[in-house]
Amino acid sequence: SLKPKSLRHHGNVQPFSDEDASIETLSHCSSFSDATSVADEGGEASEDAAQEDFQYKLKGFIDSTVDKSAKTRQGALDGLKTAMATRILYEFISERRMTITDSIERCLKKGKGEEQRAAASLACLLCIQLGSGIESEEVLKTLKPIFRNILADGSANIQARQAVATSLGLCTLVAEDxxxxxxxxxxxxxxxxxxxxxxxxxxxxxxxxxxxxxxxxxxxxxxxxxxxxxxxxxxxxxxxxxxxxxxxxxxxxxxxxxxxxxxxxxxxxxxxxxxxxxxxxxxxxxxxxxxxxxxxxxxxxxxxxxxxxxxxxxxxxxxxxxxxxxSETIRFGTERMTIDSWVRKRTYDAFREFVGSGMNYHLQANEFIRDVFELGPPMLVDSATMKAMKISRFERHLHNSAAFKARTKARSKFRDKRVDVGEF
Incomplete structure (x- = not known):
């Protein structure tokens, strides 16, 4: 294998908002497996309903990527992008991989700048969700010739070319065999x-x-x-x-x-x-x-x-x-990872560009990204742990604000001293 060990392994829809994303992003457990678990008593039914509602919304986005209106297609692509950046949707996406790939291909070929940019980014997120293997290889095989044409075509939209230059790099890292x-x-x-x-x-x-x-x-x-x-x-x-x-x-x-x-x-x-x-x-x-x-x-x-x-x-x-x-330490959930080389930094920055604020979540839950950074299989987080994490987060906040007050006091004393000494 060419990769190092760490890399083997309806109608006018509004874009998916961060608020919607948080329904499940906060409840990590439900995305680790299909079984949902919620901290609140009796919350499972509403969780299932939220899950169904969410999938219905996603299907609507997929349908809308072939809408006649460019604005609707753009909104649908952005909606899918946000969903894939903030949640693990492997099962859902795997079943619809070819449909999504066809939509991306159509938007890249027929769309204008912004739409092409969104389609190129979505291709990357699709590969990140599918991970390294035959499925993402198929996605890349379909899209690579189009990506290369846009990249080499001096008359193509410059925004589309910029987006393709970034997306083709990461798609190749994930999926090229x-x-x-x-x-x-x-x-x-x-x-x-x-x-x-x-x-x-x-x-x-x-x-x-x-x-x-x-x-x-x-x-x-x-x-x-x-x-x-x-x-x-x-x-x-x-x-x-x-x-x-x-x-x-x-x-x-x-x-x-x-x-x-x-x-x-x-x-x-x-x-x-x-x-x-x-x-x-x-x-x-x-x-x-x-x-x-x-x-x-x-x-x-x-x-x-x-x-x-x-x-x-x-x-x-x-x-x-x-x-x-x-070196720099990244904390996510109960874990931490050190960025200790330029190789790691370039890889981390590339993924982060696509998943944005969802990066910590993907580091916790995305098997492929965990594999890339050699973090081992995802650690299942149950409701009790989530509760404990929330408590410790509140305690940490209190500790931080106390430490901040102490630092401010120490600094103001130091400032007074500087004035007295008069050296500065």
Whole structure:
């Protein structure tokens, strides 16, 4: 298998609202299995009714994806997206996979910008729900030619191309079963982002902000697929791309500079994993460039852009100079996970982009995502545990507010001291 062990394994409908989502998102247990359990006595009947009502709503969305009105189709796609981002719907979706795939295909081919964007995102969420295996492979087989056409077509809607650049990356990570096809898809992305390279004389090609966003999305998807490449592929890419990628650090677009910096850090990490003594010819020059971006005080740049950029490039510089990674802990339910490498960060950020605030829920309940991050099978959460978690959450809130008061007091004392000493 090409993947590392961690990756094997009616009418005008209103978009699905977060309020609707919370009916079940809060009651995790009912999504872990088809058996529903509710903390309240006698709540099971109403829970079943809510479940039925919810499925009826979803069927309505699926029917509405073929409506004559573009606005209705758009609302239906958004409704399905929100539902898939906030709940585990494997059984429901599995039975209707081909119908949903057909709808996505039709909206991608016949829809305009926003509708195509929503359809591309829905394709990704469909693969995330189905996980790695024959079902998601079938989805990708159907949609990949359309994705690639939109991506390569300079006259296609730019929003659609931006969305496809992101979706094709994650769909490939989840569902591609052939390493050569992964490579071919990476080449589609290379054809885009390499157009933003600064020229040999240091001048940057003039690229519109919308096109720059397309190139940035393509670069991030390319970096995501780097994480599942074989060692020999990584060696080829290092030889071919590492000398040129620093040219993207000259870009006028802050998001492109950041994406390029993080991709360079990821490549150094992969290179050192294969060879601890890895050396890069233009290392000093690269470190100077990264250092300049980490301390950027260019007057022409917006303050928020500079702040965001400086923080990222301090981490990138550490990665390139010392092989360090600033690790971060993600807490979800009663569990926690550490993002301790650029590979993990790129993978986590890619999933998070699609499931958004549903990420913690998917980390708890989605077997495929748990597999990717090596979290083991989902831990079943029963009503008693949910109650206990709610109590501890309230106690934690009290503790946090007490700690906050204590910190504020300590700080104000410190401020008084500073005034007395007069050194500052």
């Amino acid at each position: 052939d390493i050569l096809d992964v490579h071919a898809t990476m080449e589609c992305f290379e054809n885009l982002f390499t157009r933003s390279y600064a020229r040999a004389d240091g001048t940057c090609p003039s690229v519109s902000p919308q096109t720059s966003q397309l190139h940035t999305n393509a670069l991030l998807s390319w970096a995501l697929l780097l994480t599942i490449c074989t060692a020999s592929q990584v060696k080829d890419i290092l030889r071919k791309h590492l000398p040129k990628l620093p040219r993207l650090l000259e870009s006028e677009d802050v998001n492109m500079r950041i994406a390029a910096g993080e991709t360079i850090a990821l490549l150094f990490e992969l290179a050192r994993d294969m060879d601890a003594e890895f050396e890069f010819d233009s290392w000093d020059e690269l470190c100077d460039k990264l250092n300049a971006l980490a301390t950027d005080c260019n007057k022409h740049r917006a303050k928020t852009d500079k702040r965001k950029q400086r923080s990222v490039f301090r981490d990138v510089l550490k990665a390139v100079e010392e092989g360090d990674f600033q």
